[in-house]
Amino acid sequence: MTDGSMSASSPAELPPFRPLSPEQIAILELSPNPKLVLDAQFRVRFVNKATTVYANVDRDTLIGQNVWDAYPALRGSIFQQAYERVLLTGEPARFERHDHEGDRWQSVYAYPSDGGVIAVLEDITEQRRNTDRLRESEETLRLAQEAANIGSFYRDLRTGEAHWSDQLIRICGLDPATFEQARIRREPRLNFVHPEDSDAMRSAWRRAIETGETQTLHHRIRRADGAVRHLFTSIMLVRDESGRPARVVGTSLDTTKQRAADEERQRIDAQMQQAQKLESLGVLAGGIAHDFNNLLVGILGNASLALLEMEGNAVARECLNEVEAAAQRAAELTRQLLAYAGKGRYVIEAADVTQSIQDMSALLRSATTKSTSIEFELTPALPRIEVDLNQFRQVVMTLVTNASDALGEKYGTVRVITGRQEVSAEYLAACVPGTVSSPGTHVFVEVRDTGSGMDATTLRRMFEPFFSTKFTGRGLGLAATMGIMRAHQGAIRVYSEPGKGTTVKLLFPSRTEPSTVIPAAEWRHEGRVLIVDDESSVRAVASSLLRRRGMRITEAVDGADAVERFAVSPREFSLVLLDLTMPVQSGDRTLQALRALRPDVPVLMMSGYNETDVKRDVGPTVAFVQKPFTADELYEAVRGVLGIGRR
Incomplete structure (x- = not known):
């Protein structure tokens, strides 16, 4: 095919193209390699910055064109x-080509994504050269091991000798001084290769003899004392002067310690990657919290004013x-992203578990695959629990x-159940293990699936940090779930068997005293407020x-403007409402400047971040109201700072 089109009967059916999410765009933009996104009609839907630099193109003019x-x-x-x-x-596809004139190698890797195709262009010249160097290095190492007599062996194919x-005898846990070499010939079954690796070893020997190509493999042995060791073995065929197979020679290197070190390094690398990912999410979440919450302040505030x-108009x-x-639900979504990025703890409140899950049912449905049927069995009128709603919703998600x-x-079913126990x-x-709950009345949330289930090993490890049976980067993680449940004095019960699905039950201690909502008291104040945002x-x-509420207002468009207005008459202001x-x-630098002019000025800090994070940055002596806020929330925060209109 050279005309850029596909026949009607041959292509795989792609779903309709879905626009990339902000998270996907951010990931593609971070790539140092050119990345393009096309739909099924070969129209360009997205190109990252690396593509614009590589191809010297303007992405705005390229979007929508047939590539x-x-x-x-x-x-x-x-x-x-x-x-x-x-x-x-x-299915994903990869193609490579060699530019003979420039002696460079290029690779294009393409894969389907949300109804489109993403392609990654990469210069793999150094990889190819490194592969060649590695092959030469391995040959040099093999010869050096043979010359140094490091775990070497040979067998004469003509005589059987x-x-x-x-060194190889020692690796197998034997004493060279007492080991008779003749035993190898007398006892051809003398073999320390682990039973599970015997077939691979025999296959490697057979390929080496039949093809004449050097064979290498990682395998295990069971020593004479029963200990298991990991070896890296090379097997090479040597021919006689006439070209006929004569001997098989090879080396075996004990890699047990190296393997343990590699696993530890991989574990540390995984932790670093996770930390870097969370750090990137934190930056992204901060921008969303600032811009999105400012928009929501206008929505909520104006709705409150209209109310x-x-x-008399009830409708x-x-x-x-x-x-x-x-x-408010949009604001909660923003706070969920902040919590995912590790932005501190949130306020514990009395919550109705059933109502909370009903509120997020649409979000839960959107988070499941098309082959998943999600069902809800929610018990009404359950006792309330003391919980951080944002963290609770993330755990359920x-x-x-x-x-x-x-x-x-x-196709299968996921069932979400609530109840009392x-x-x-x-x-x-x-x-x-690790739960800290006490006997008594609990409210539970149970999530059941009809999937493949887990074996005993996976079941034991499912709450370990960074352990996963699927690709990484899929949300909060079960390790964090365990931490959240422990912080809420809760417990987790898991039922699972291979082929029989999995059930995870979250148990929260119930709240005994009733919960009431007290509306903000009416109050008035004639002081002046400096509003900085x-x-x-x-x-x-x-x-x-x-x-x-009777207050006089002075507005400032940024921190420098606020300090200039405040400096004219610091004692005139009863309160400063300050954006972070x-x-x-x-905001933190503005706060320092204002306090330098008047140390006792009351300050109410506004932010999309939570109170714990804000006070960690600016100090505990400021009051706090979280964006977006309703009229009652702002009135209550101001009343608290000024100490007026108390109930």
Whole structure:
């Protein structure tokens, strides 16, 4: 195929193209290699920055064009071969080519993603050269080991004579001084190779003799004392003068310690990668919290103002209440991302488990695969539990996505169940080790799947940090789930068998005392407030709300503007409402400047981050209100700072 089109009957059926998420775009942008995203019609849907630099193109003009029309030189290239192979088979494809003139190697790797195809261009010249160097190095090492008599052996194919070096005898746990070399010939079955690796060893010997090519393999042996060691063995055929097979020679290197060191290094590398990923997510979450929450302040604040102005229109009030509820759910999504990135702890509150899961049911459905049927069996009127709702929702999301992943491509069911249970000490003893709950009444959330289940080894390790049976980067993780449950004085019970699915039950101690919501008290204050925020919508909402309580307002567009206005008459201001993240001068630096002018000025800090993180950055002496806020939340925060209108 050279015309950039596919036949109607041959291509694999791709789902409709889905636009890339911000997270996918961020990952593609971070790649140092050129990456392109095409849909099934070969239209360019995305190119990363590395592509624009490599090809010297303007991404805005390229988006939406047919790639072969935009770059006719690519027709018939490995680009087109890779894309068409993916569309034809639905499977990833890789093609390589060698530029003989420049003596360079290039690789194109393409794979399907969300109804499109992503291709990665990479210069693999150094990889190819390194592979060649490694092959030469291995040959040099083999000869050096043979010359140094390091774990060497040989067998004469004509006479059957065999010999092991002293080092190989020691590796096998024997004493060279008492070992008779003749035993190898008298006892041809004398073999320390681990039974599970015997077939691979025999196959390596056979290939070496039949093809004349050097064979290498990693394998285990069981020493004379029963200990298991890991070896790296090379097997080479030596021919006589007439070219006929004469001997098989080889070396065996004990790699047990090296293998343990490699596993430890891989474990540390995995931890570092996880930490770097979370750090990147933290930066991304910070930007989302600042920009998105500022928008939500305008939505929530103006909805609150409209409700305050509206008296008799019940239909309009109901619509505004829905606007408030939707904006609050959007704010919770932002806080979930912050929690995922490790941005501190959140406020514990009395929560209705059933209602919380009902509120996130649509989100749970969207997180499962198309082959997953999710069902809810939610018990109403359960006792409330003391819980951080953001962390609770993330734990439930983790369990549901894990359950959906366990189904693979097969159709199956994930069932989410809530209920009440009296838990005994014996029951808790059978829960996952490390739980800290006490006997008594518990509220549970149970997630069941009809997937493949887990064996005993996986079941034991499922809550270990960085342990996974699937690809990485899939959300909160079960290790964090265990930490969250421990922080909530909860317990986890797991039931699973291969072929019978998995059930994970979260148990939370129930709350005994009733929970009530007290509305903010009416109060008025005639002081002056300095409102500092770079977003005009935030300033407008806060100003309108506080003017309704009799306060006079001075607005500042950034930290430097705030310090300049405050310095004119520091004692005039009863309160400073200060944003944490601003251009020109950040909130923490502005706070220091204001306190230098007047140490006792009351300050109410605003931020999309949680209170724990903010006070860690600016100190515990400031009050806090989290964006986005409703009218009642802002009034309550201001009342608390000024110590007025107490109930």
